[in-house]
Amino acid sequence: MRKYKFFSANIELQQKWLNAMAQDGWRLTEVKRAFYYFEKAAPGEFQYEVVFVADKSNRGYTDYVTFLEDKGYRVFPKNINLNYSVGKVRIRPWAKGSGMLSTFPGRYNKELLIVEKTNDGNPFEI
Numbered sequence: 001m002r003k004y005k006f007f008s009a010n011i012e013l014q015q016k017w018l019n020a021m022a023q024d025g026w027r028l029t030e031v032k033r034a035f036y037y038f039e040k041a042a043p044g045e046f047q048y049e050v051v052f053v054a055d056k057s058n059r060g061y062t063d064y065v066t067f068l069e070d071k072g073y074r075v076f077p078k079n080i081n082l083n084y085s086v087g088k089v090r091i092r093p094w095a096k097g098s099g100m101l102s103t104f105p106g107r108y109n110k111e112l113l114i115v116e117k118t119n120d121g122n123p124f125e126i
Contacts, residue, residue, distance in 0.1 A: 011050045011051075011052060011112065012050075014050050014078075014112075014114075015048060015049060015050040018036075018048035018050070018114065019047060019048050021038060022041070022043075022044060022045065022046045022047065022048060022119075023043055023044050024043060025040060025041055025042060025043040025044075025045075026038035026039070026040065026041060027039050027040075027041035027045065027046050027116075028046075028048065028076065028114065028116060030076070031076040031077070031078050031114060033079055044119055045118065045119055046116050046117065046118060046119055047116070047117050047118075047119045047124060048114055048115065048116055049114075049115045049117075049124045049126060050078075050112055050113070050114055050115075051112065051113045051115060051126065052080075052111065052112060053111065053112065053113050054080065054111035054112075064113075065113070068113070068115055068126065072117070072118075073115050073116060073117050074115070074116040074117075075113050075114070075115055075116075076113070076114040076115075076116070077112070077113060078111070078112040078113070078114050079111060079112070080111035080112055
């Protein structure tokens with residue numbers, strides 16, 4: 001197992017880096033606040049997409065994750081590395097309605113989704 005630390009709020013940069021890791025034969029197994037854990041895999045076996053989901057309500061987020069998992073994708077929640085918080089409440093100015101507040105342990109630090117699919121030669125269709 002390999003462990004990497006990666007800091008960036010840039011979604012495209014994270015996605016590019018994850019796909020480069022996959023091309024080098026590493027599969028994402030776990031994501032924690034600033035750490036990514038990988039296991040050895042066949043080079044290019046997996047593809048990754050990083051999706052911004054902080055603007056969704058808790059219900060919308062849950063429905064979206066279920067939709068992705070039903071398509072056969074693996075999903076890893078990830079923080080965006082931006083911190084507008086007071087105690088255990090995070091303010092998310094980019095969200096709408098009740099999604100503007102995130103509390104611990106709810107969707108706190110889960111502003112992004114890293115989505116994994118087996119590389120079948122077809123592009124991601126989320």
